[in-house]
Amino acid sequence: MRFGFLWLAPALFVAAACGSDGGDSGGNNGGSGNGGTGGGGTGGAGAEPSYATNGPSSCDGAWRAANDDFCHADCTIDDCKRASQRPVDSCCVLVGEPGKGTSPNISRTTDTINYSDPTGAAPNLSCFEGPAPETKPSKLVTMEGVVEAFSNGCDLSNVKIEVYTVDNDPNSATYRDKLELIGTPVVTDDFDVVQDADDDCPDELVDNRKYVYADVPTYTELMVVTSSSDESGAGGAPLWRTLYTYNLYITEDDPDFDAGSNTYTRDQRAMADSDFQLIPTVALGSPISAGNGAIGGEVHDCDNIRIQNARVDINTTRAAVSYFNDDEYNPLPESARNEVGTGRTAIWSALNVEPGVARVAATGLMDVDGTQTLVTLGYYDVRIYPDAVTSVTFRERRPFQ
Numbered sequence: 596m597r598f599g600f601l602w603l604a605p606a607l608f609v610a611a612a613c614g615s616d617g618g619d620s621g622g623n624n625g626g627s628g629n630g631g632t633g634g635g636g637t638g639g640a641g642a643e644p645s646y647a648t649n650g651p652s653s654c655d656g657a658w659r660a661a662n663d664d665f666c667h668a669d670c671t672i673d674d675c676k677r678a679s680q681r682p683v684d685s686c687c688v689l690v691g692e693p694g695k696g697t698s699p700n701i702s703r704t705t706d707t708i709n710y711s712d713p714t715g716a717a718p719n720l721s722c723f724e725g726p727a728p729e730t731k732p733s734k735l736v737t738m739e740g741v742v743e744a745f746s747n748g749c750d751l752s753n754v755k756i757e758v759y760t761v762d763n764d765p766n767s768a769t770y771r772d773k774l775e776l777i778g779t780p781v782v783t784d785d786f787d788v789v790q791d792a793d794d795d796c797p798d799e800l801v802d803n804r805k806y807v808y809a810d811v812p813t814y815t816e817l818m819v820v821t822s823s824s825d826e827s828g829a830g831g832a833p834l835w836r837t838l839y840t841y842n843l844y845i846t847e848d849d850p851d852f853d854a855g856s857n858t859y860t861r862d863q864r865a866m867a868d869s870d871f872q873l874i875p876t877v878a879l880g881s882p883i884s885a886g887n888g889a890i891g892g893e894v895h896d897c898d899n900i901r902i903q904n905a906r907v908d909i910n911t912t913r914a915a916v917s918y919f920n921d922d923e924y925n926p927l928p929e930s931a932r933n934e935v936g937t938g939r940t941a942i943w944s945a946l947n948v949e950p951g952v953a954r955v956a957a958t959g960l961m962d963v964d965g966t967q968t969l970v971t972l973g974y975y976d977v978r979i980y981p982d983a984v985t986s987v988t989f990r991e992r993r994p995f996q
Contacts, residue, residue: 652684891944
């Protein structure tokens with residue numbers, strides 16, 4: 596059975612999620628303003644909310660997250676048109692107001708196979724306090740794991756894996772793009788099959804693949820790219836849509852790093868080429884526009900634990916933002932979560948996004964010393980690629996942020 600971030604599932608994006616941005620920029624989640632139903636808000640647009648904040652945003656009617664000092668000094672909001680609908684300024688991204696569910700505050704997932712905390716302790720957001728974490732001298736390690744499909748795909752052959760550094764120069768024309776190829780790309784055909792249960796595959800088994808990628812640097816911002824090794828599909832080989840995954844940053848303190856073997860364990864994802872258009876067609880009634888892309892991921896805290904009741908958005912035009920149900924094995928978008936935020940699987944996604952540089956950010960409400968407080972759960976600057984998918988999971992602050 597497949598686990599984890601399977602945000603592109605066969606019957607995906609039912610009911611088109613949160614509504615389109617239309618043609619203007621500054622797109623963020625289409626929630627109501629302060630004063631909406633549920634735990635968050637006390638009045639109309641511009642009214643001071645009932646929860647603690649870091650004061651008003653530069654956009655009228657929007658309020659800053661209380662813990663946003665680490666990110667707010669170096670960013671601006673270019674378009675305030677959506678502030679009345681998305682009254683939270685999370686690291687200069689306008690996001691829909693959290694706190695509208697039965698349980699308004701963010702909480703840790705306690706019972707998924709991966710990225711959960713059975714104790715149910717309060718989310719750890721301490722990494723957003725004080726200075727950015729220090730970096731250390733880089734060394735080369737081996738990265739290994741299993742390659743799995745996002746949704747459709749019973750044979751994980753013909754997948755090429757590449758690792759790149761990321762352009763972190765804001766003055767560069769290729770800012771946030773892949774920069775330098777690391778090591779030598781690998782192809783899953785060269786590795787052993789790892790079978791797992793899957794009711795949708797022949798004999799109810801999916802043929803995942805192991806992989807090993809040598810000479811990956813630690814303490815370096817990296818991007819993983821998965822795509823088709825042979826784009827012709829010769830001999831009936833499966834075809835895979837290009838997937839750009841951000842926020843790979845290997846440290847020696849990471850529990851997935853084994854100092855004894857100098858190995859970092861990380862499973863990778865590939866997305867069937869057919870799903871790129873099948874999924875939005877089922878959901879939105881039309882495919883992703885030619886030249887546009889999609890983005891998705893999960894919201895985790897500073898300990899890499901999944902967070903529920905968080906809201907996410909992006910600062911560029913998109914058609915919809917969606918959150919997913921509690922089924923870890925086959926997560927699907929759940930329209931009832933449109934104004935609530937992430938569920939048990941912590942999965943979010945945005946469809947039909949214009950290509951280019953974008954910032955995604957997450958927010959939620961949290962009890963801080965007895966006071967309900969608006970908090971940011973981080974941000975990440977990414978690049979949306981035409982006719983491809985970008986993936987990023989929020990998990991702690993990085994030295995370059």
